[in-house]
Amino acid sequence: MGQVRSLDPLVKRSHPNRVGRFEAVVQISLGVNKEGRVRMNIQDQGRKWIWWFLGIIAAMQLYFVRELLAVFAIFILGFAAIGLCIATLYMAQKTWEAGVAQLAASRNPMILAVRRSVASVEDLARRPIRRPDSQPVS
Numbered sequence: 647m648g649q650v651r652s653l654d655p656l657v658k659r660s661h662p663n664r665v666g667r668f669e670a671v672v673q674i675s676l677g678v679n680k681e682g683r684v685r686m687n688i689q690d691q692g693r694k695w696i697w698w699f700l701g702i703i704a705a706m707q708l709y710f711v712r713e714l715l716a717v718f719a720i721f722i723l724g725f726a727a728i729g730l731c732i733a734t735l736y737m738a739q740k741t742w743e744a745g746v747a748q749l750a751a752s753r754n755p756m757i758l759a760v761r762r763s764v765a766s767v768e769d770l771a772r773r774p775i776r777r778p779d780s781q782p783v784s
Contacts, residue, residue, distance in 0.1 A: 749757060
């Protein structure tokens with residue numbers, strides 16, 4: 647929103663009666679010093695702080711997004727570990743089931759002897775401990 651110093655930049659002091667007024671206007675609105683450098687005035691300082699504030703807000707948002715992604719990754723690892731444990735137990739159970747089924751169908755003489763001994767133990771477990779006509783001990 648600055649104004650020009652002179653109407654014709656090639657001709658120095660082309661309008662002497664207006665140049666002083668334009669320089670004063672330029673110095674007030676842009677903050678131009680004698681060397682032609684633009685210095686910051688109060689409004690520019692406020693803008694600077696607004697930009698700093700917006701930058702900090704953006705950085706905090708990026709930090710929160712990064713933090714949320716890290717937590718999400720940790721949850722994924724946790725659920726993957728739980729799923730791996732469940733899958734391992736399931737596979738172990740299925741392997742055990744297949745092994746027992748194969749042993750049950752086997753005709754190996756050792757397995758047949760174990761089967762006969764288990765059957766005799768089950769038969770002993772089904773028998774009553776007392777004789778049918780015996781009197782209880784009082």
